[in-house]
Amino acid sequence: MSGAAEAKVATTSLSAHHGAVEAVRGVTMQVARLEVTAIVGPAGAGKSTFLRCLNRLHETKPGARVEGRVVIDGVDIYHPEVDPAALRRRIGMVFDRPQPLPGLSIGENVLAGYRLAGERAERPDGVVEATLRRVDLWDEVKDRLSRPAAVLAAGEQQRLCIARCLALKPEVLLLDEPCSGLDPIATARVEEVLNELRRQLTIVLVTQSLSQAARVADTTAFFHEGELIEHDRTDVVFRNPRDPRTENYLTGRFG
Amino acid sequence: MGPPLSGPLSRRDAGLDERHAARSWAGAEGALRALTAAASAAMVGCVVVIFVALALATLDGRTVGSTILSTTWSPALGSYGLLPLTFGTLVASLLGVLVAAPVGVLAAIWIVELAPPWVSGPARALVDVIATLPGVMFGLWGRTVVVPFVRDHLAPANDAGPSAGFGLVTAGIVLGAMILPTITALACGALGGVPASLREAAVALGGQRWDVIRHAVLPVARAGLWGAVAIGLARALAESLAVEMVCGSNPLWPRSLFAPFSTLGAVLVDETVDATRVDHIAALAGAAVWLCVLVVPVMLVGRRLLRPREPAESARVERAA
Amino acid sequence: MTADDLRYKRRRPSGVIMTALSVASVGALALTIVALALPFMQPPDLSPQTLSVVENALSGSAIIVVLALLGGVPTGVLVGVGVAEGGGATARLARAASDVLAAVPPIVVGFVVYATVVLAVHGGSTAAGAVAIGCLVAPAVCRATLEQLAATPASLRDAAVALGGTRARVVAFVLVRSIAPDLVRAVSRTTARAVGAGAPLLFVTAAVAGSGDVADASRVAALPTAAFWLASAPGVDAGARANTVALVLVLVVAGLGVLGRRRRGPR
Numbered sequence: 073m074s075g076a077a078e079a080k081v082a083t084t085s086l087s088a089h090h091g092a093v094e095a096v097r098g099v100t101m102q103v104a105r106l107e108v109t110a111i112v113g114p115a116g117a118g119k120s121t122f123l124r125c126l127n128r129l130h131e132t133k134p135g136a137r138v139e140g141r142v143v144i145d146g147v148d149i150y151h152p153e154v155d156p157a158a159l160r161r162r163i164g165m166v167f168d169r170p171q172p173l174p175g176l177s178i179g180e181n182v183l184a185g186y187r188l189a190g191e192r193a194e195r196p197d198g199v200v201e202a203t204l205r206r207v208d209l210w211d212e213v214k215d216r217l218s219r220p221a222a223v224l225a226a227g228e229q230q231r232l233c234i235a236r237c238l239a240l241k242p243e244v245l246l247l248d249e250p251c252s253g254l255d256p257i258a259t260a261r262v263e264e265v266l267n268e269l270r271r272q273l274t275i276v277l278v279t280q281s282l283s284q285a286a287r288v289a290d291t292t293a294f295f296h297e298g299e300l301i302e303h304d305r306t307d308v309v310f311r312n313p314r315d316p317r318t319e320n321y322l323t324g325r326f327g
Numbered sequence: 328m329g330p331p332l333s334g335p336l337s338r339r340d341a342g343l344d345e346r347h348a349a350r351s352w353a354g355a356e357g358a359l360r361a362l363t364a365a366a367s368a369a370m371v372g373c374v375v376v377i378f379v380a381l382a383l384a385t386l387d388g389r390t391v392g393s394t395i396l397s398t399t400w401s402p403a404l405g406s407y408g409l410l411p412l413t414f415g416t417l418v419a420s421l422l423g424v425l426v427a428a429p430v431g432v433l434a435a436i437w438i439v440e441l442a443p444p445w446v447s448g449p450a451r452a453l454v455d456v457i458a459t460l461p462g463v464m465f466g467l468w469g470r471t472v473v474v475p476f477v478r479d480h481l482a483p484a485n486d487a488g489p490s491a492g493f494g495l496v497t498a499g500i501v502l503g504a505m506i507l508p509t510i511t512a513l514a515c516g517a518l519g520g521v522p523a524s525l526r527e528a529a530v531a532l533g534g535q536r537w538d539v540i541r542h543a544v545l546p547v548a549r550a551g552l553w554g555a556v557a558i559g560l561a562r563a564l565a566e567s568l569a570v571e572m573v574c575g576s577n578p579l580w581p582r583s584l585f586a587p588f589s590t591l592g593a594v595l596v597d598e599t600v601d602a603t604r605v606d607h608i609a610a611l612a613g614a615a616v617w618l619c620v621l622v623v624p625v626m627l628v629g630r631r632l633l634r635p636r637e638p639a640e641s642a643r644v645e646r647a648a
Numbered sequence: 649m650t651a652d653d654l655r656y657k658r659r660r661p662s663g664v665i666m667t668a669l670s671v672a673s674v675g676a677l678a679l680t681i682v683a684l685a686l687p688f689m690q691p692p693d694l695s696p697q698t699l700s701v702v703e704n705a706l707s708g709s710a711i712i713v714v715l716a717l718l719g720g721v722p723t724g725v726l727v728g729v730g731v732a733e734g735g736g737a738t739a740r741l742a743r744a745a746s747d748v749l750a751a752v753p754p755i756v757v758g759f760v761v762y763a764t765v766v767l768a769v770h771g772g773s774t775a776a777g778a779v780a781i782g783c784l785v786a787p788a789v790c791r792a793t794l795e796q797l798a799a800t801p802a803s804l805r806d807a808a809v810a811l812g813g814t815r816a817r818v819v820a821f822v823l824v825r826s827i828a829p830d831l832v833r834a835v836s837r838t839t840a841r842a843v844g845a846g847a848p849l850l851f852v853t854a855a856v857a858g859s860g861d862v863a864d865a866s867r868v869a870a871l872p873t874a875a876f877w878l879a880s881a882p883g884v885d886a887g888a889r890a891n892t893v894a895l896v897l898v899l900v901v902a903g904l905g906v907l908g909r910r911r912r913g914p915r
Contacts, residue, residue, distance in 0.1 A: 356816040358816070359729075359815075359816040359819065360734070362726050363726045363727065363729060363734060363739075364730070364738065365726075366722065366724075366726035366727045366730065367726075367727050367730055367738055367741070367745075368742075369723050369786075370723060370727050370742050370745045370746050370749065370787075370790070371742055373745070373749055373786075374745040374748050374752075376760070376764070377749075377756070377757065377783075380760050380763060384763060429673070430676050430677065431677070432673075433666075433669050433670040433672075433673035433674075434670065434673040434676070434677045437671060437673065438674065441667065441670060452906075452909055453681070454677070456902050456905040456906055457681055457684070459841055459902075459904075460684075461841075461844025461845065461846060461872050461897060461898075461901060462844075463844070463846040463872040463873075463875050463876050463879075463897070464684075464844070464875070464897065466879070467687060467891065468683075468686070468687055470879060471687045471891070472686050472687060504683070504684065507676075507677060507680055508680075508681075511677060535659065535660070536663060536667075537660075537663035537667070540666075564753075565753035565754065565755070567754070567755035567850075568755075568846050568847055568850070572880070592753060592755045595758075595759055596755065599762060599851050600762075600851055608763065611759065612763070615755075615756045615759050615760070618753050618755075619753065619756055622751060622752075623748060623751040627748070627751055630747065630750075630751075630791075
């Protein structure tokens with residue numbers, strides 16, 4: 073496990089509620105800088121809610137409440153002086169279903185973050201090309217940048233959504249089951265992109281797929297009923313789980 | 328896999344299916360089909376009867392048909408100019424819509440997007456209920472509240488007299504108040520139909536509140552919002568009782584925005600029961616037809632715009648898959 | 649990432665202006681709703697004469713609307729089911745007819761019913777009124793049926809068919825039943841509008857402005873038309889009586905409207 077000094081994101085006793093339901097219970101966890109961290113666990117384990125606390129998206133839901141601390145690069149992101157919108161621009165997030173913004177073309181979707189902030193990118197064409205190359209989408213779409221994003225297949229849309237985050241030069245990328253709606257080939261291409269991006273930015277990946285965690289993650293965290301059960305190098309978690317609940321989940325005995 | 332499906336087996340299957348279909352056709356299915364056919368016929372019949380009756384009645388008046396483009400509606404003179412009535416209908420409705428559309432849409436944005444949930448729910452319920460209140464109530468309100476207000480505070484002095492306060496501005500205010508809840512309620516529906524996941528994606532990209540509304544919510548809701556405005560306009564154009572109560576019933580060209588006027592709907596209210604001459608009834612039928620021509624397309628377009636566009640969505644998913 | 653990167657950015661003026669405009673709009677909406685209550689601020693006129701008008705109009709409205717619902721609801725549901733499940737040219741025609749009928753101004757329906765039924769057949773005001781209101785009910789119910797059948801997941805239909813149901817049974821016992829609660833609410837909303845619809849009834853119901861009794865048994869009073877005639881009638885007390893009738897009308901319509909409120913669901 074990485075030392076605390078290297079941690080990009082560190083949570084301390086983080087709890088999150090949906091109304092009366094406590095979805096995340098006192099999670100203390102470090103996410104190492106420039107690594108891929110996978111979060112696995114059965115449905116209802118609080119994985120997505122935890123992820124949504126890291127960019128302060130959870131609090132936008134009615135009835136949501138967050139306790140504890142989340143520190144990124146030494147800054148408490150729940151400090152009253154922190155602007156959630158500015159924070160979210162520095163932390164990209166990709167959802168389980170691709171959500172290209174409606175009415176925008178493929179190229180405009182890459183720059184959607186600038187448009188949302190009422191800004192203009194410097195050399196927009198260069199940003200579009202460079203960003204789409206990073207998600208391996210440039211060659212597929214370079215001739216139809218002005219077509220609506222809806223014409224793309226689901227897997228292409230999902231990589232477009234990753235590109236849209238990358239265009240804002242984030243330091244952290246959060247992915248919430250990004251491949252759950254994709255076929256195996258589209259999934260493989262998203263994973264290739266994640267492999268390209270490792271060492272460039274810090275990635276937190278929530279996934280239902282243990283094999284995906286094994287393929288792409290440096291460390292893996294196991295969540296169960298809102299609690300962090302264990303978190304270690306991926307091979308350690310998979311080969312020698314310390315907690316019986318982790319072992320049961322990994323071997324398919326519940327979940 | 329079991330044994331391959333040979334020819335005879337499939338044929339036998341088909342036979343079974345046909346017998347099954349035939350039996351159900353003779354029973355409940357037949358009854359259902361007969362009933363739906365009868366209901367469809369009744370629905371189509373109603374529309375046909377309405378327009379055939381209007382057409383027949385209108386044709387009776389072809390001797391005075393040449394007067395419809397005149398500016399005089401006077402049964403006593405045998406002149407039935409629809410221009411002043413059309414002018415009154417359009418101007419009163421547009422005055423109402425020009426105010427109610429922006430206010431209604433912005434209010435809906437506040438209710439759906441900006442208000443805290445404990446306000447948003449009850450506010451939508453209240454607006455929904457107000458939107459079903461009948462036109463006659465708005466007419467009564469217009470006569471007891473708006474007419475005195477316009478007479479005392481808005482109308483210029485030279486419009487004094489017994490009819491002071493009755494006019495286009497008054498009708499515009501009454502129609503605006505009537506369609507404001509309608510537009511707000513329908514706009515709330517259009518905004519509420521935008522998937523929450525889309526809003527969330529825009530929030531996660533770092534959009535401030537109005538950026539999210541402008542770039543994620545409005546593009547999806549835009550057609551529905553225009554639909555809400557169109558239906559508000561259609562309701563204003565079609566309104567008869569409320570307008571009749573505040574227009575002053577003057578089917579000639581109004582002197583000013585504060586002077587008595589009339590509309591196509593109001594003239595039907597005022598004159599139908601007293602109309603005995605064939606040409607007068609024909610002219611009223613003509614006014615009714617002309618009112619349909621103005622209202623029906625606006626209403627149909629509004630309904631079409633409000634309909635959620637599911638087919639396009641599923642087609643896209645299929646292509647993506 | 650440093651603390652300075654994350655400090656509050658100034659809200660852009662466009663957003664501030666839009667927020668101000670939308671708050672002002674809600675204020676205008678609230679003001680309108682309050683202003684609508686002004687005529688009802690004075691105590692209602694509860695004289696025996698007024699109460700007899702109310703009673704007459706209430707029973708007249710009830711009879712007309714019940715008859716209209718008896719005809720309009722089955723027609724609307726059946727056309728909706730026929731369009732959604734059957735398809736074909738007849739269904740498309742019926743749907744177009746329903747859309748057009750819903751769009752025809754109520755006063756035009758009233759004019760046609762008066763010109764055909766009342767003038768040509770001489771009398772039958774209750775039936776004529778029910779036909780006029782039925783023209784409002786049937787298309788509204790038809791549209792509600794279509795909307796809700798469209799929202800029914802295709803998997804439900806597939807599952808019912810896969811269980812071996814015939815088309816008619818699937819429609820009657822699975823689909824219509826699954827939309828029944830929503831349909832009841834839609835009918836309640838439609839009833840609210842039907843009770844308030846004065847224009848279609850205007851020429852087929854009696855003017856009860858003067859006496860409050862309905863001498864001519866073939867003519868029927870209704871709440872919206874009674875309020876309309878009273879408001880237009882001469883006399884000092886006519887206005888107060890019109891307000892009382894209108895208050896009853898508003899209470900009935902609002903009550904039905906509340907019953908027909910859409911359930912707040914995840915949609």
